[in-house]
Amino acid sequence: MIYDVIIVGSGSVGAAAGCYATINNLNVLMIDAHHPPHNQGSHHGKTRLIRYAYAEGDRYVPLLQRSKVLWEALEKTSATTLFRRSGVLSIAPIDSPLIPKLVDSAKTWSIDVETLTASDIMQRWETFVIPQEYHGVLDKDAGYLYSEKAVEQWIRLAQEQGCAQLFNCPVESISHYDDLYRVTTADGDYTARKIIITAGSWAKKLLPDLPISPVRKVMAWFQSDGRFSHHTHFPAFTAQLTDGSQYYGFPAEEDQLKVARYDGGQPLNDATECLPFGQYPTDGRECFTFLKQFLPGQSACLFGQACSHDNSPDGDFIIDYLDEDKTGLVISGLSGHGFKCAPALGEIASQFAMGNEIETIISPFRLTRFDKS
Numbered sequence: 001m002i003y004d005v006i007i008v009g010s011g012s013v014g015a016a017a018g019c020y021a022t023i024n025n026l027n028v029l030m031i032d033a034h035h036p037p038h039n040q041g042s043h044h045g046k047t048r049l050i051r052y053a054y055a056e057g058d059r060y061v062p063l064l065q066r067s068k069v070l071w072e073a074l075e076k077t078s079a080t081t082l083f084r085r086s087g088v089l090s091i092a093p094i095d096s097p098l099i100p101k102l103v104d105s106a107k108t109w110s111i112d113v114e115t116l117t118a119s120d121i122m123q124r125w126e127t128f129v130i131p132q133e134y135h136g137v138l139d140k141d142a143g144y145l146y147s148e149k150a151v152e153q154w155i156r157l158a159q160e161q162g163c164a165q166l167f168n169c170p171v172e173s174i175s176h177y178d179d180l181y182r183v184t185t186a187d188g189d190y191t192a193r194k195i196i197i198t199a200g201s202w203a204k205k206l207l208p209d210l211p212i213s214p215v216r217k218v219m220a221w222f223q224s225d226g227r228f229s230h231h232t233h234f235p236a237f238t239a240q241l242t243d244g245s246q247y248y249g250f251p252a253e254e255d256q257l258k259v260a261r262y263d264g265g266q267p268l269n270d271a272t273e274c275l276p277f278g279q280y281p282t283d284g285r286e287c288f289t290f291l292k293q294f295l296p297g298q299s300a301c302l303f304g305q306a307c308s309h310d311n312s313p314d315g316d317f318i319i320d321y322l323d324e325d326k327t328g329l330v331i332s333g334l335s336g337h338g339f340k341c342a343p344a345l346g347e348i349a350s351q352f353a354m355g356n357e358i359e360t361i362i363s364p365f366r367l368t369r370f371d372k373s
């Protein structure tokens with residue numbers, strides 16, 4: 001049997017790609033080393049931020065706008081709540097370029113934001129303590145997504161539409177011959193006309209030249225109360241501190257406030273090195289400095305989880321062809337900010353599988369940007 005497309009890695013982007021390609025009547029085989037959703041990749045820990053004013057660059061905005069539409073459609077089709085519009089409040093020192101960049105992005109793309117002084121923030125959310133040399137911007141339509149639930153729905157919808165799924169079965173190698181791709185797994189070999197590699201942090205095992213560096217990251221949940229809940233309009237947030245460290249968090253659910261540090265982490269060579277939360281002395285305390293200063297009502301760390309980022313050299317996504325015939329595609333290097341764009345990235349992958357034009361949208365993300373001039 002020759003599939004139209006094999007998807008190697010069916011986590012965030014691969015699950016979306018498999019779902020959209022199947023809905024578009026392709027004969028699809030989705031493969032994963034585990035059974036998505038799971039806690040061995042980059043999509044667990046319950047929630048992910050989605051924000052629209054994007055300091056990371058204008059090239060992301062079409063992906064974000066398309067994702068917004070596709071998130072809404074997925075919520076409707078699956079009859080599942082996947083998004084909470086809590087707003088995302090970004091806080092940074094006045095001399096940091098971050099807030100002006102967010103305001104510029106909002107102006108260019110007509111995104112509904114509100115700029116706030118430190119006093120404005122403390123007046124609106126009494127739980128925040130913001131030094132006067134900070135300011136912020138509230139991205140009003142932004143919020144957070146339930147990441148594992150979303151992956152679960154894409155997998156379910158794909159399966160219901162007749163997609164073949166081979167889970168708990170790692171791909172060992174990939175070869176390209178006679179216009180076909182052959183994928184070797186512990187379960188045997190599979191063949192397809194096209195291949196999409198969406199193996200997250202472990203794509204490098206299959207594509208050794210891919211310039212990505214896996215990094216272990218942790219998320220922690222702190223004992224909280226109703227003042228920090230989305231029911232009382234506490235926002236999701238990001239915070240950049242004067243020492244350059246970056247934190248983010250989510251409104252409390254069940255009196256548990258999730259906070260994490262964006263920068264730092266432990267470099268990984270292999271998935272087995274991604275040790276569980278609590279195995280490094282810094283795991284439970286890396287957010288303490290931020291919490292003590294900005295959200296002093298928080299105290300005990302209840303539990304945590306470890307996850308991995310697949311960092312590219314410049315922190316930007318990698319989307320590129322694998323071969324000159326343009327029959328293979330890799331999407332990786334999402335560098336800790338890719339979940340919100342998973343629907344658009346999955347759609348791009350499915351368009352590629354159908355033979356449709358994707359050149360324009362992927363051009364800023366191709367590997368040629370790393371070529372030395």
Ligand SMILES: Cc1cc2nc3c(=O)[nH]c(=O)nc-3n(C[C@H](O)[C@H](O)[C@H](O)COP(=O)(O)OP(=O)(O)OC[C@H]3O[C@@H](n4cnc5c(N)ncnc54)[C@H](O)[C@@H]3O)c2cc1C
Nearest residue numbers: 009011012013033041042049171199200307334338339340
């Ligand atoms: C702690 C943390 C917080 C984050 N916060 C945010 C946020 O707030 N907002 C946001 O937008 N993004 C965020 N991200 C980033 C986002 O979650 C990732 O960019 C996204 O989930 C990556 O999707 P992916 O499909 O590339 O990887 P994954 O979802 O990990 O999927 C890759 C899949 O490939 C499979 N696989 C790997 N190797 C093989 C193989 N050899 N054979 C078969 N299958 C294989 C894996 O099992 C996995 O299921 C965060 C990430 C982390 C870790």
